[in-house]
Amino acid sequence: MNATTLTKKDYKSDQDVRWCPGCGDYAILNAVQGVFAELQMDRAKTVIVSGIGCSSRFPYYMNTYGFHTIHGRAPAVATGIKLANPELDVWVVTGDGDALSIGGNHFIHALRRNVGLKVLLFNNRIYGLTKGQYSPTSLVGAVTKSSPNGAMDNPFTPVSVALGAGAAFVARTVDVFGKHLQETLRETAAVKGSAFVEILQNCNIFNDGAWMHVTDKDIKDDHVVELRAGQPLRFGKELSHGLRLRGFEVEKFQVGTEGGAEDCINWNPSTPNPGLAFAMAQLNEREMPVPLGVFRNVERANYEQSVHAQIAEARAKLGNGDLKKLLHSGDTWTVS
Amino acid sequence: MSTGQSDAKVKVEVVEEIVIRFAGDSGDGMQLTGTQFTTTSALVGNDLATFPDYPAEIRAPAGTLPGVSAFQVRFASTDIHSPGDAPDALVAMNPAALKVNLKELKKGGLIIVNEGNFGKIDLEKATYTYNPLESSDLDGFQVVRVDLNKLTREALAGLGLDTKSTLRCKNFFALGMTYWVYSRPIEPTLKWMEGQFKKRPELVEANQRALKAGYNWCDITGVFQTRFEVPPAKLTPGKYRNIMGNQATAIGLIAASRLANLQLFLGSYPITPASDVLHDLSKMKQYGVVTFQAEDEIAAVCSALGAAYAGNLAVTTTSGPGLALKGEALGLAVMTELPIVVIDVQRGGPSTGLPTKTEQADLLQAVYGRNSEAPLCVLAASSPSDCFAATVEACRIALEHMTPVILLTDGYIANGAEPWLLPEIEALKPIKTSFRTNPEGYLPYSRDPVTLARPWVKPGTPGLEHRIGGIEKADGTGNVSYDPANHEFMCRTRAEKVARIANHFPEATVKGAQSGKLLVLSWGGTYGSVAAALEHCEKQKHSVGWVHLRHLNPFPRNLGELIKRFDKVLVPELNLGQLIRMIRDQFVVHAIPFNKIQGRPFMTSEVIGAIEKELG
Numbered sequence A: 001m002n003a004t005t006l007t008k009k010d011y012k013s014d015q016d017v018r019w020c021p022g023c024g025d026y027a028i029l030n031a032v033q034g035v036f037a038e039l040q041m042d043r044a045k046t047v048i049v050s051g052i053g054c055s056s057r058f059p060y061y062m063n064t065y066g067f068h069t070i071h072g073r074a075p076a077v078a079t080g081i082k083l084a085n086p087e088l089d090v091w092v093v094t095g096d097g098d099a100l101s102i103g104g105n106h107f108i109h110a111l112r113r114n115v116g117l118k119v120l121l122f123n124n125r126i127y128g129l130t131k132g133q134y135s136p137t138s139l140v141g142a143v144t145k146s147s148p149n150g151a152m153d154n155p156f157t158p159v160s161v162a163l164g165a166g167a168a169f170v171a172r173t174v175d176v177f178g179k180h181l182q183e184t185l186r187e188t189a190a191v192k193g194s195a196f197v198e199i200l201q202n203c204n205i206f207n208d209g210a211w212m213h214v215t216d217k218d219i220k221d222d223h224v225v226e227l228r229a230g231q232p233l234r235f236g237k238e239l240s241h242g243l244r245l246r247g248f249e250v251e252k253f254q255v256g257t258e259g260g261a262e263d264c265i266n267w268n269p270s271t272p273n274p275g276l277a278f279a280m281a282q283l284n285e286r287e288m289p290v291p292l293g294v295f296r297n298v299e300r301a302n303y304e305q306s307v308h309a310q311i312a313e314a315r316a317k318l319g320n321g322d323l324k325k326l327l328h329s330g331d332t333w334t335v336s
Numbered sequence B: 001m002s003t004g005q006s007d008a009k010v011k012v013e014v015v016e017e018i019v020i021r022f023a024g025d026s027g028d029g030m031q032l033t034g035t036q037f038t039t040t041s042a043l044v045g046n047d048l049a050t051f052p053d054y055p056a057e058i059r060a061p062a063g064t065l066p067g068v069s070a071f072q073v074r075f076a077s078t079d080i081h082s083p084g085d086a087p088d089a090l091v092a093m094n095p096a097a098l099k100v101n102l103k104e105l106k107k108g109g110l111i112i113v114n115e116g117n118f119g120k121i122d123l124e125k126a127t128y129t130y131n132p133l134e135s136s137d138l139d140g141f142q143v144v145r146v147d148l149n150k151l152t153r154e155a156l157a158g159l160g161l162d163t164k165s166t167l168r169c170k171n172f173f174a175l176g177m178t179y180w181v182y183s184r185p186i187e188p189t190l191k192w193m194e195g196q197f198k199k200r201p202e203l204v205e206a207n208q209r210a211l212k213a214g215y216n217w218c219d220i221t222g223v224f225q226t227r228f229e230v231p232p233a234k235l236t237p238g239k240y241r242n243i244m245g246n247q248a249t250a251i252g253l254i255a256a257s258r259l260a261n262l263q264l265f266l267g268s269y270p271i272t273p274a275s276d277v278l279h280d281l282s283k284m285k286q287y288g289v290v291t292f293q294a295e296d297e298i299a300a301v302c303s304a305l306g307a308a309y310a311g312n313l314a315v316t317t318t319s320g321p322g323l324a325l326k327g328e329a330l331g332l333a334v335m336t337e338l339p340i341v342v343i344d345v346q347r348g349g350p351s352t353g354l355p356t357k358t359e360q361a362d363l364l365q366a367v368y369g370r371n372s373e374a375p376l377c378v379l380a381a382s383s384p385s386d387c388f389a390a391t392v393e394a395c396r397i398a399l400e401h402m403t404p405v406i407l408l409t410d411g412y413i414a415n416g417a418e419p420w421l422l423p424e425i426e427a428l429k430p431i432k433t434s435f436r437t438n439p440e441g442y443l444p445y446s447r448d449p450v451t452l453a454r455p456w457v458k459p460g461t462p463g464l465e466h467r468i469g470g471i472e473k474a475d476g477t478g479n480v481s482y483d484p485a486n487h488e489f490m491c492r493t494r495a496e497k498v499a500r501i502a503n504h505f506p507e508a509t510v511k512g513a514q515s516g517k518l519l520v521l522s523w524g525g526t527y528g529s530v531a532a533a534l535e536h537c538e539k540q541k542h543s544v545g546w547v548h549l550r551h552l553n554p555f556p557r558n559l560g561e562l563i564k565r566f567d568k569v570l571v572p573e574l575n576l577g578q579l580i581r582m583i584r585d586q587f588v589v590h591a592i593p594f595n596k597i598q599g600r601p602f603m604t605s606e607v608i609g610a611i612e613k614e615l616g
Helices: A025-038 A055-061 A074-084 A096-102 A104-113 A158-164 A178-189 A275-281 A303-318 A323-327 B030-044 B095-102 B120-125 B148-155 B163-167 B170-181 B187-196 B201-221 B245-260 B275-282 B297-309 B320-336 B363-368 B386-401 B411-415 B484-504 B524-539 B559-564 B579-586 B604-615
Strands: A046-050 A065-068 A089-095 A117-123 A169-174 A195-200 A224-227 A241-246 A249-254 A290-297 A332-335 B011-014 B017-025 B047-053 B068-076 B089-092 B110-114 B142-146 B226-229 B238-244 B264-268 B290-293 B313-318 B340-346 B377-380 B405-410 B417-421 B467-469 B516-523 B544-549 B551-553 B566-573 B591-595
Touching: A025 A055, A025 A117, A025 A178, A046 A055, A046 A074, A055 A065, A055 A089, A055 B467, A074 A089, A074 A104, A074 A117, A074 A303, A074 B264, A074 B290, A074 B297, A089 A096, A096 A104, A096 A117, A096 A158, A104 A117, A104 A158, A104 B297, A117 A178, A158 A169, A158 A195, A158 A275, A158 A290, A169 A178, A178 A195, A178 A290, A249 A275, A275 A290, A303 B290, A323 B245, B017 B030, B017 B095, B017 B170, B030 B047, B030 B068, B030 B170, B030 B187, B030 B238, B030 B417, B068 B095, B089 B095, B089 B170, B095 B110, B095 B120, B110 B170, B148 B163, B148 B170, B148 B201, B163 B201, B170 B187, B170 B201, B170 B226, B187 B201, B238 B245, B245 B264, B245 B275, B245 B313, B245 B340, B245 B386, B245 B405, B245 B411, B264 B275, B264 B297, B275 B290, B290 B297, B297 B313, B297 B320, B297 B340, B313 B320, B313 B386, B320 B340, B320 B363, B320 B467, B340 B386, B340 B411, B363 B377, B363 B405, B363 B551, B363 B579, B377 B386, B386 B405, B386 B411, B386 B484, B405 B411, B405 B524, B516 B524, B516 B559, B516 B579, B516 B604, B524 B544, B524 B566, B524 B604, B544 B559, B559 B566, B566 B579, B566 B604, B579 B591, B591 B604
Parallel strands: A046 A065, A046 A089, A065 B467, A089 A117, A117 A195, A169 A195, A224 A290, B011 B226, B017 B089, B089 B110, B110 B142, B264 B290, B264 B313, B313 B340, B340 B405, B377 B405, B516 B544, B516 B566, B566 B591
Antiparallel strands: A169 A290, A241 A249, A332 B238, B017 B068, B047 B068, B047 B417, B238 B417, B377 B551
């Protein structure tokens, strides 16, 4: 298997893809298969785990190992797989409802522990598979089947939740930005601990245009800021604007008239304190640009490695555990 | 031992068995005291059974009735099965302990009571409006009043311990007294103290002094006119150790992982009374055990399912409320036909119920508690030491039949202890597991013609990449299928697969009468009480048959035939009637329920009463 070069086709399963025509998931599937081929990922060692929802059908379409589990529980199942066999490359595919509503607990705890899982969250701000109810990322006022007068709950920002949970690698990309998506996936594949990627994804049936301000050619330059390590935060046509810090607030300004280029925040996703990454994740998307790219990238002890290190340590100290000795431990006596 | 001046007057009486109960405040160390008495009695060679009974609160308000913690030990020179009904002796550390336990003590029984804790406030906390020590409440009992507080202080004088630390040793003064009365050696406990308080030499000294002082006090004062001796029991020859059910379960899991040559994975969330299995396995890392304390019960079972998928012997331990949360994931385990073992240490319910008390009311939940048709195998352990064999069997069935298995134990056998005749490791049958590696003609949902098990493939195996999940599977390929006929076929196949497990374990046997008027049909942790009741019936020449079930789903193949041999079937259960429903569902039977749901095991006398009522 290693001898032959695998192509994108080799990562496609024999199952017909059954997402709605025009769904953003197609582009993501295509990008994942492309990057997997490019990286020559070992199909046998790759496991894709998902929960429930449109995005969670993903494993069926990948010619790797795959486990389509139950609603919200993919990170928990994936944690078990990774702990049982740390050699496996485990990817979790989930959605905004799956990861942040029913599965919120597993999501934050997997990131907190820094289990070596790559979590791809397709965020379309709607429940698609159940045909159009508001999700935990729907905006206040979103009119859906279950919120005819507008949703009232304040939405989660997935990146903020991930940062709050202590995630070591956090990124955001967009279904239709092929190049950026592939670049992000490539970076994700190299992460040793938990990697979290929010992929802004369009549901053209139930929430079409949810990310229009990010993806529309005419306006996107004014609404997107790219986070690149070592680069200043600039956006707008011809990078007319920049982002700078005023106290704990991030503010935008016109470079030249309202401040100098040197005022821009120079992006560093690897600072010890995640405060600025959090501030960027919390930018109000109606007034400020939406950051794309890597919010956070730091090294932390990897959970499954720590677990197996403790086992190795115990074995080094106590030997490999003799069953007979275990049975006969404690106070014993003989009846003759 | 020191020879007291009063030895000449002391009569030594040899008795077959004694039941003693230690009762005090939940901070008084009664569980520890009882456990030490148990260990020592085991080393002396007695057969024994224990019943720890403690409140759910770690420290309920001191001195109050809900704060009473008790530990009952029955030790005998004969083969016994239960911790006994009424104690022969009660050690009461305070008024509350006396009030709660007095009514269960045998008439004429011995009471060792700490009169140092019978001040006005102590009595009020126990809702006494009078001092029971000065009342007729204790008429007819042999009462030994002793100020444990004062005597312990005196014994520890000069050690420089503060009052609080000093008084914490008084349970060992009391233990020393009981060692004297029941002719037990104090050395095993002295030795245990050296290990237990290794880092605090002053506490080793203090506790040892208290224990010795209690023993010697009896020797010197001559308060007791009689000492008792319970000779060693004539048990099957071999090597024994004292074991609690949860310990046996943990060891059973390690043994199963060795027999199957698989890494053991335990995904668990802390819950009373199951947590000790997680604690024990967390300490056994050298056996290659991966323990994972999950964020919740659902994550615990899901992580186990992931580990099973990855090729481990995967286990989750829980109690009733946790099993309820695991239901959906167990449905996924049924659908994906992966081998996982769920150990439910049952407790009183519903809801939070009685977390530290025992019950057998999760049977229907275990057998039926999932959406749709989701059959799985259900077993139950019958005694503390039987948790070992039952656990090994649960793992064997899961792995050899590629199915989830629920093993039901309960708080009573999980925390209770008994001597365990250690099995010969060489005699344990290996567990057959095989991972498919050949890609030729591989179908994820092809089946073994005998067991109907599907092949187990470890991710990482080249050429066998495949997808599984909770959506209905097409027969053979395992691809997503909404075909109506396929769904019915798969539902029936999953049911048949579980039913066929019965072809692989022994048929049930009847003890006692092989046919006739009455069959007692019991299951799980009531074994000890029912066994003792049946022994009594045998002595009385009552004609009764008895079947005790380990296999609850599927039932032993011959169960229907056995039931038919009797006019009626008495089903004793610690619930409101669960096995009886399953029996009535499957067999034409005149079944009579006998139920108790008080968070406590059956007393032998209760079971005898129920049997004799049916015999007329």
